[in-house]
Amino acid sequence: MSEKPIQGERRAFLTGNEVVAWAAVASEAEIMFGYPITPQNEIMHYWTRMAPKFNKRFLQTEDEISAGFTTNGGVLAGLKAFTATSGPGNTLMQEPISMAEMMRLPIVTIVQQRGGPSSATVIYSQQEVNLTTHGGNGEGLRIVYSTATHQELFDYTIKAFNTAWKYRFPTFVLGDGYQAKMREPLTIYDPEVRGIEMVPAYKFVGKPGKPGVDRPPTQLRNIFNMEEELFEELGEQFADFEKISPQIAECEQFGCENAEIVVTAHGIVARAAKSAVKDLRERGLKVGYFRPITLRPLPVKELRDTFSRAQKVLVAESANGQFDQLLKYAAYGITTEMVPLFKPGVGINSEDIYDKVMTMLAS
Amino acid sequence: MSKVIKIAMAGEGGQGVQSVAEIIAAAANDEGKECLYIPNFGVEQRGGVSIAFVQISDEAIGAPKFNTGDIVVALSERAVARTLQYVGPQTTFVYDASLNVSAEDLPKNAKRILEIPAVEISKNELSPRVFNIIIMGAVVGATGVISVEGAKLAIEKQLGAKFEKQPKLRELNFSAIDRGIDLVTKAG
Numbered sequence: 364m365s366e367k368p369i370q371g372e373r374r375a376f377l378t379g380n381e382v383v384a385w386a387a388v389a390s391e392a393e394i395m396f397g398y399p400i401t402p403q404n405e406i407m408h409y410w411t412r413m414a415p416k417f418n419k420r421f422l423q424t425e426d427e428i429s430a431g432f433t434t435n436g437g438v439l440a441g442l443k444a445f446t447a448t449s450g451p452g453n454t455l456m457q458e459p460i461s462m463a464e465m466m467r468l469p470i471v472t473i474v475q476q477r478g479g480p481s482s483a484t485v486i487y488s489q490q491e492v493n494l495t496t497h498g499g500n501g502e503g504l505r506i507v508y509s510t511a512t513h514q515e516l517f518d519y520t521i522k523a524f525n526t527a528w529k530y531r532f533p534t535f536v537l538g539d540g541y542q543a544k545m546r547e548p549l550t551i552y553d554p555e556v557r558g559i560e561m562v563p564a565y566k567f568v569g570k571p572g573k574p575g576v577d578r579p580p581t582q583l584r585n586i587f588n589m590e591e592e593l594f595e596e597l598g599e600q601f602a603d604f605e606k607i608s609p610q611i612a613e614c615e616q617f618g619c620e621n622a623e624i625v626v627t628a629h630g631i632v633a634r635a636a637k638s639a640v641k642d643l644r645e646r647g648l649k650v651g652y653f654r655p656i657t658l659r660p661l662p663v664k665e666l667r668d669t670f671s672r673a674q675k676v677l678v679a680e681s682a683n684g685q686f687d688q689l690l691k692y693a694a695y696g697i698t699t700e701m702v703p704l705f706k707p708g709v710g711i712n713s714e715d716i717y718d719k720v721m722t723m724l725a726s
Numbered sequence: 727m728s729k730v731i732k733i734a735m736a737g738e739g740g741q742g743v744q745s746v747a748e749i750i751a752a753a754a755n756d757e758g759k760e761c762l763y764i765p766n767f768g769v770e771q772r773g774g775v776s777i778a779f780v781q782i783s784d785e786a787i788g789a790p791k792f793n794t795g796d797i798v799v800a801l802s803e804r805a806v807a808r809t810l811q812y813v814g815p816q817t818t819f820v821y822d823a824s825l826n827v828s829a830e831d832l833p834k835n836a837k838r839i840l841e842i843p844a845v846e847i848s849k850n851e852l853s854p855r856v857f858n859i860i861i862m863g864a865v866v867g868a869t870g871v872i873s874v875e876g877a878k879l880a881i882e883k884q885l886g887a888k889f890e891k892q893p894k895l896r897e898l899n900f901s902a903i904d905r906g907i908d909l910v911t912k913a914g
Contacts, residue, residue, distance in 0.1 A: 376755040486766075512786075545764035545790045546748070548755050631790065638788030714793040 368417055372552035379542040382513045383447065383473050384409030385551050386520035391561050392471070393442040394420040396433040400452040401485035402540040403475040407447065427452040431459025431470075438468045439583070441566030443524060447473035449540075451482060453491055457498040460533055464503025465585040467600070468567070469527035473520065473536045475543040478708035487540035488708040489630055492685040495537050496659040502597070504604040506611055507535040507659040509630040513549040516542060519656075521554055521561075528562040530607050537658065539681075541631050541710065608660035615654045616669060618644055622651030624720055625673040629655055629686055632679050632711045639716035650720055658686070663693045671697045675723060679704040679711050730783040731871045732792045734812045735861070737801030739776050742858030745884070747778030750862060753872045753880035754782040764790045775808045782871045797868050798836075799861060801844075806831055818868050820861075820910070840868070842909045848902070855895075856902035863906015877903055 368388040377385070383406045387395065395414070397407045411421045424430045430446045437444030448456050453474055463470045476491040478484030496507050506526055508519040520536050527534035554561055567583060574580035587593040615633075618640060619625055628636040633654040640652040653669050653676075655661050670676055670690075676699055680686040683705050691701065704711065704719050733750070735743040744765050751763035759782055766777040781787045794814035800806040800821045813819055813833040821827065824845040832839060842864055848857040859881065866877050881899050882889065889896040 374755075376752060541764060541790045545762055546751060547762040547787070548760065634787075635789035638786075710789065710791050712791055712793050713788045 367553050368413065369551055369553045371556050372550050374548055375551045376546060376548050377513065377551075378405065378544055378546050379513055379516050379538060380405035380475070380544070381409050382516045382549065382551075383520055383536070383538075384413060386517045387445060387524075388413050388417060388419065389517075389551070389554060390521045390524040391443055392419065392445050392524060393564070394422070394437050394444045396422050396424055396430045396437065396444065396446050398424055398427050398430045398448070398452060400427075400449050402477055402487075402543040403447045403449045403473065405543070406473060406475075427455035428458055431456040431472075432462070434470045434472075435459055435463050435466075435468050438463075438470050438564075439567045440569065441564050443471075443528070443564045445471040445473065445524075447475070449475045450477040450479055450485075450491070453494050453498070457494065457500075460505070461499035461501060461503055462585045463533040464499050464505060465501070466583045467531045468533065469531050470533045471520075471523045471527050471536070472533065474538065476537065476539040484708060485540070486708075487681065487710060489539060489632065489681040490683075490685065490707060491537070492629075492658060492680075492682060492689070495535050496689065503533075504600055505533045505535060505659060506530070506657065507537050508613075508656060509537045509658050510542065510656075511629075511631055511633045511654070513542070513545075513547050515656075517549055517551055521559065525559075525562045526611060528564060530603075530611070532604065537630065539631055604660070609664070611657060612660045612662040612665075613656040614662035614665050615652075615656060616665065617652050618649075619651030619653055619669045619672065621649055622672070623649040623674045624677060624723055625651040625653050625669055625675075626677045626679065626716060626720065627653045627655075627690065628679040628711075628716075629658060632681055635711050635713045635716050636679055638713045639720065642713070642717060643720055648720075648724065658689060661689060661693045666690065666693050667697060670694045670699050673699050675699065676701045677704060677716070677719060677723065678702065679716055679719075681706050681709060681711055683707040729785055730781050730787060731797075731869050732795045733780040733782075733797050733799075733865060733869065733871075734777060734792075734795040734809060735780075735799040735801075735865070736775055736777040736805035736809045737799075738805070739774065741776070741801050743776055743778050743799075743801065743861075746858045746862040746865070747780045749880045749884050750865060750872065750877070751780050751782070752883065753876045756880060756883075757872060757876050759783065759871075760785060760787050762787045762790055775802070775804050777805075777808065782869075797865060799865060800825075801861065803827055803831070820864055820868065840864075840910060842906075844906070844909070847905055847909075852902050852905070853898055856898055859899050859902035860906040860909070863903040863908075864910045865906075866903065867907035867910040874903070874907065
């Protein structure tokens with residue numbers, strides 16, 4: 364048994380990609396499958412640097428389709444397996460992820476969003492929200508955490524493994540190119556010292572005993588002969604997901620109780636929203652901050668409560684309305700005006716949000 | 727927003743703006759401050775203007791980039807043009823005296839414009855190798871965000887292995903940072 368990758372806890376100053384690699388090692392992940400694409404490459408680099416020291420493994424596949432399927436294979440064999448991708452790689456990976464949805468395989472995928480469509484930019488965007496939350500064919504179910512800080516990138520990568528293995532749904536950590544490449548301090552830790560119990564992995568295939576005699580046979584299907592079989596299976600999956608959604612959904616908010624304007628954003632743009640709202644509130648303005656941490660499932664109850672009390676909601680995102688669409692579906696029936704601040708593929712700074720709110724208040 | 731010191735540095739690839747930004751951020755981190763460093767990066771690994779954004783504060787830092795910097799440093803003609811967008815009424819704009827720029831090219835709205843002879847000093851007094859460390863000194867001197875000792879410790883941490891092999895380099899780098907600080911503090 365090799366020693367623990369992180370003893371206790373310590374402050375570190377890392378890039379986001381390094382943070383993910385550290386978190387995966389701390390999460391007891393056993394194998395990574397991947398194919399290089401900017402801006403997530405260093406996740407693979409750091410993982411491969413650390414993996415041999417802790418008896419962990421890595422396989423570079425021929426493309427992202429294969430990286431996704433091998434991740435599925437790793438999980439089927441009972442290994443905590445993960446992959447990481449971005450942009451066009453995320454597009455390719457949707458095929459194996461759909462399989463993971465149909466078979467309910469607890470794969471973990473890290474996405475560092477880049478500009479799109481196609482190869483577009485290697486830099487940054489929030490344009491992979493649709494793809495990451497609803498990218499598969501059919502209506503597969505998955506869990507998506509959208510992180511804003513390096514601390515969260517660490518915390519939620521650990522959480523993603525536990526959520527995946529506890530509930531058996533493919534789970535995503537949705538970052539972006541800025542988070543991937545920037546450096547900031549955080550505390551990295553051994554989950555045990557924080558009282559976090561890692562959910563153990565278990566085998567889906569190759570289990571001991573004779574099927575049907577010593578144990579029930581394993582039935583894992585991604586293809587069905589009859590419409591009714593699929594209908595029945597999906598019904599169960601939808602019911603399961605609905606039941607666990609309130610336990611999984613997370614949000615962060617402040618100042619929304621008496622806010623005239625609520626600013627909402629997710630991921631790294633939420634940082635800009637948070638600091639702008641703090642400044643506006645220091646000036647005595649009635650502005651609140653609401654941020655879904657899970658984009659799927661969304662924190663629907665909190666979102667509806669907050670949006671219905673506000674006079675206006677400002678939606679800020681580095682995309683042309685993907686997050687906005689998710690919010691509008693969840694807020695159906697609420698008549699509060701939703702004002703867009705969309706900058707597809709470009710960063711949004713605190714000043715942008717501050718100025719926009721000031722304009723809204725003046726109108 | 728006002729409690730955060732915002733620094734943007736731009737130059738040609740190879741001038742070392744990214745390493746300087748990283749050393750400044752690492753020094754701030756070592757002093758227990760909140761800090762964030764982000765490079766701009768693209769598919770062009772060479773030949774483009776390279777920009778580094780650094781923010782240092784006692785409180786949590788917001789977005790990784792910003793619209794207006796407290797100090798904006800431009801080390802090439804193209805970098806001057808590229809960084810005008812980050813200059814505002816609160817900005818100290820620093821550029822090298824060797825650049826072929828006219829008053830037309832420089833920002834009109836800066837709080838203060840500092841022309842520093844970093845290229846000349848690095849060539850004639852120290853060594854071209856420490857050009858970026860003179861720039862680092864200028865940033866440290868202009869902002870006071872990290873202590874001189876902290877800055878030197880961070881340089882030691884980053885370049886310590888090289889200093890072991892060539893002890894003269896240490897002295898050279900430390901002289902460079904001191905000279906950089908002098909350039910901006912004496913400029914008034």
